[in-house]
Amino acid sequence: MTFTTLYPNEAAPSHGVFVENRLDAFRRHSGAEVSVIAPIPWFPASHPLFGRYARYAAAPVLEQRRGLEVRHPRYFLPPKIGMDYAPTALARVFEREARALIAEGRDFDLIDAHYLYPDAVAAVRVARALGKPVVLTARGSDVTLFTKYPRQRAMILDAIYKADGVIAVAAALKEGLVEIGAPAEKITVLGNGVDLSGFRPLDRDEIRARMHLQGDVIASVGSLIPRKGHDVVVGAVASMPQATLLIVGEGEERARLQSLAQKLGVAERVRFLGQMAHGDLTEIYNAADALALASTHEGWPNVLLEAIACGTPAVASDAGGNREVIAAPAAGRIAPARTAEAFAAALKDVLARSDRAMVRRYAQAHSWDDTSVGLTKLFGDILSREKQRAAISTRRILRDRPAKPRLIVTVDTEEIFDWSAFSPNENRVARPADVDRFQSLCEEFGARPLYFITWPLMTNAENAGYFRQLAEHDRADLGLHLHQWNTPPLGGFAGDYYSWQCNLPPEIHAAKLKTLGEAFERAFGFSPRAHRAGRYGVSPLAYREIAGAGIRYDFSPSSSFDFSAKGGPDFSAAGNEPFEILTDRGGVLVTPVCGARAVRGGRAFLKQKLAPGLDNCRAPQSRHLTAAFRLSCEQARFDELVSLTKSLDEAGTPILTFSLHSTTLTVGGNPYAPDAAAVDASFALIRRYFDFFTKGFGGDFASLRDLGDIYSPPN
Template identity: 45%
Template sequence: MKILTFSTLYPNAVKQHHGIFTETALKQVMETGTIETVVVAPVPWFPFKHKMFGDYAGFAQVPREEMRRGVRVLHPRYFLPPKMGMHVAPFLMAMASRPAIARLMDEGFDFDVIDAHYFYPDGVAATLLGRYFNKPVVISALGTDINLIPKFYLPRKMILWAGKNAAAVVTVCEALKTELKKIGLAREDIMPLRNGVDLELFKPVDRVSTRSELGISGFTLLSVGYLVARKGHHRAIAALQLMPDVTLAIAGGGPDENKLKKLAMDLGVQNRVKFLGVLSQKELCRYYGACDALVLASSREGWANVLLESMACGTPVVASNIWGTPEVITSPEAGVLMPSNTPAGIAQAVAHLRSNYPLHTTTRAYAERFSWSDTTAKKVGIYRRVRQQAEAVQ
């Protein structure tokens, strides 16, 4: 089968870690040997490449086409006007992507299914493209696309339109399926397919030697994610005031880095906070394995991949009790859900974890339940089903 993977959440030569979970899921599908794919990952158009323009300059530097892990990736540009962008993005994205997709078909890549990751604007744009090219569309809901964006009237209407017209709808957790139904998507075939974890990449390390190499001592928490407010790094920093013998390492980059450093200074905990910057997955694995617990204080998540990555390295987690997270943490071997997503709630959960700390081997064994095999087989099954349905009506 030939699948057109469509998503703005996909790594590129400039942002190697952007949407890496989409690439990881695709890698698992490709390894079945039954799928051929080309990725269309649109980026906003911007005319200037100078670093003074920040993230926008990064968009300008993304190549029009590249190869990643043996997969061809196209990056058509779409215009995203200020202020109006949120409401017109699906249409502009679809219009900009049409010529690139038409060229693919002219070259012989006559795909069977469009597989869209992220409901808005990506899934809406993919549904428009599906109608134009007469191809079935599968849309995967990932998190913020359903737990935040539908609060806006027009995007919610477009999400519901796309959800009703897609050949199949997938969510990464049961909580997002429930939310889709709550906002009005009345279809019974929404399929929750949770993400898995790469058990070969994320695995235990020699904790003693790795801690020594990384300069880690004492009970150390690791917070991983983009440095923005919704990821909750500020709550983890504030919680250090209530945990005088705990150190925090923060992995990630983003616009709030200076603000978070200032917060640590203002609270007098700067000597117990280490900013690691953006890490490769291989280096991140070492920190997962060397630290004592992952702390995830997010205010919004769909299915947080960092939780399983940490567990696969044998390290339990402390996480906010939101969306799909309770579906990940279901036993003490996995870790602890916070009683509240506050600095005090983090401190309470960490204290509980420390008093009932699981064996690293049992945490790893828990993570092994979440291999990719079952999810991947079901996803390929969805592709086959929607292709057959499309062929039946042609």
């Protein structure tokens, strides 16, 4: 399913033709079945007086283009607030049309969305509502323009993180997205190609004679708007007395450009040809001796490759992907500055050196074939992962609810490190004295904590020895805690995005789990059975590797929390009830980290009516008026812990999971422990909560060994 507002229609046949061309080439290469939904803004009148708005009204609601049915539903953009409202308006019409197609028996596997704002933002919302994978394509001004606005930039980044794949049509666009915080690893560069059969050398003499052209001919093609820089080209031609300039396009700048040509004394040598059908540009390119593109910003400008395919060299500004298109002298020149003088000099140089046969040969390496191969592979990889994900199922595992509330205490037992950097080197290991203070507190209340231990701690002799003696004397249980950024094998998967282990390639994830498991056995003398992902970074597919590593118990999903804004998992719709996740490599019993959402500024926790498992986590959840809380001494008051505990118990949660980081017990260990007073406050809160749970609430503690008795899959 291709979704975009950038798509040709009967009333605007050149609008977004590059999207149609890519889709057409992909269909021929892959044989895929394709549907197109290309919404158009609603406008009440089609009189030519209204210009481009009239074309909106004149476009058909349904049409056939190149053998494809293309739907053009209307969406309403209110004046003044249209830019902010556009994603919502588009999402509504797209979801309505998509559901109608599904109801007609024309379901689809993947959404192919073009232009990051507002189209891709809307597409991601609909993809999550429908449970479909979605791939976004960044094309130009969506990166160079819309990311300058804070609200739009935030929505674009959110869409990128939640998408299954992102394509940039130029490396420059990828760099621009990475600069604002997008994960480089998620973005594939696939430049536009060119139709070599449509854009090809023709009989130049015949075309030029018919158009009454003599001398040097320069073409400037694009909408007559300021950022296209036609004024720069007019100025350049003013210093080229033998040159004629052909300007193709329409727009708000026409009158100003005509006035400029008159002022510079070149009005008779500048022809305004108006808007032309895309296919008719072939004759313009063939008639020209050079194409000039003086844009302020670009994505992957198709006019450059189209002209080059006709044997016409190009001169362009150093904007966007222009330098990627003109990557060799045979194709033309990048002007050293965006001035009339610089363009005139570059054009004169190109005209003196041009070899049209060589220019054409350069274009032949840029057909749509490579792009189609890349698209087919990207879509295929995503659909393969989707198929694997669909094969993973969950089932309830609780046999009977325990007679009284049970609490399992878990500790992310980790090194001290910068929580914003995820560096493999910048960390230190605290001595176990602070953990021992916590261990004594647990034993005072009869709790047997479960420590999830990272690579730096289990490979540190002092810490490994301490935790080994706890396990040998049945004072605690031990499990794996994968901080992938410092667990071998290292290299190539650093940064925020890959700090979530569910974003790792499966083979890398498996290798790190294997390394961590082997270190665990060396340190403690037995195989690990329990696991918690660093940063709670699991997904259904990640459980294939976790099960393959021999893990039976997992404690990773953090109920009610959404980490997708940074590329992590979204557990906002995940319940607190334990479940078993079944993969082709075995089953894993999953106990979520208990949490719930509460009304902001209050302690009224929302009732838990969420099904167990992760299958419903693609559904969007309302978060504007609520905040997520975790059953933890970190960032919570005692009264909030009490309210959350009661809420979880009323919802029938069989096992409550209390969690914290070991570094919270060390002064300066993490943001929760800036000083000794904060550490003492955490210990006091833990003591008070344990006292409430056992005495005031009538609960009891559970350990890892108890779960085998409590959990049982249904017959």
